Amino acid sequence: MEQYQQNLIKSNYSTLVKEMKAIPVAGYLMKDHVITDEMHQQIQFEKTTYSRNRKLLSIILKKGPKAFHGLKRALLKAGQNDVAKLLIKEESEPSxxxxxxxxxxxxxxxxxxxxxxxxxxxxxxxxxxxxxxxxxxxx
Structure with missing residues (x-):
């Protein structure tokens, strides 16, 4: 994952953890082959929404650029447009x-x-x- 992608996630981490709904997002990520079934289960087995969101972000941060774009796509598919907007970089600076x-x-x-x-x-x-x-x- 590129540095700017990690920075976008980290700078919006608290909002992502509070507002994201990890279960549907993880489902789309698994369907798009961004995460494995095992990773999906790890997210589901977390007890609270907060810990599921933290687990999902932890997994995404360890993966490549496909995971970042997959996360944005999954958020949009899950109807979490406001959360997805947090991960849209300013177009003024190229990656x-x-x-x-x-x-x-x-x-x-x-x-x-x-x-x-x-x-x-x-x-x-x-x-x-x-x-x-x-x-x-x-x-």
Missing amino acids: EYEKKLSLARSFLVNTAEKRQKKLNQVTHIFKVRSYRSPDVGSI
Whole structure:
């Protein structure tokens, strides 16, 4: 899980623990293969809503970025839109993944542009040579 995702969960932890309904969310997470049946049972066996929510968040924090997005999706499916909004990041700052993806794309574009420029130079040289008369050298 990326750092900004962990930070969003941690900064909203107390609200998530108080307001989330873990049972339906865990059900959707299991259906989406984000958590296992065993993890789902661990959440269900907790005695209070508070401890179920803590258990669910504990599991999610230990998993990858798929778990974070799965949690948001599960909250929305469970009708917990207000809670899901807590996990929506400000769009002004791209995530580490988005930064790396952008860098990779720019590298590919630059490489493609360089190849095209080189191809144009070679094509130009070939055209210039083909326009010369073959008899020029024999005079």
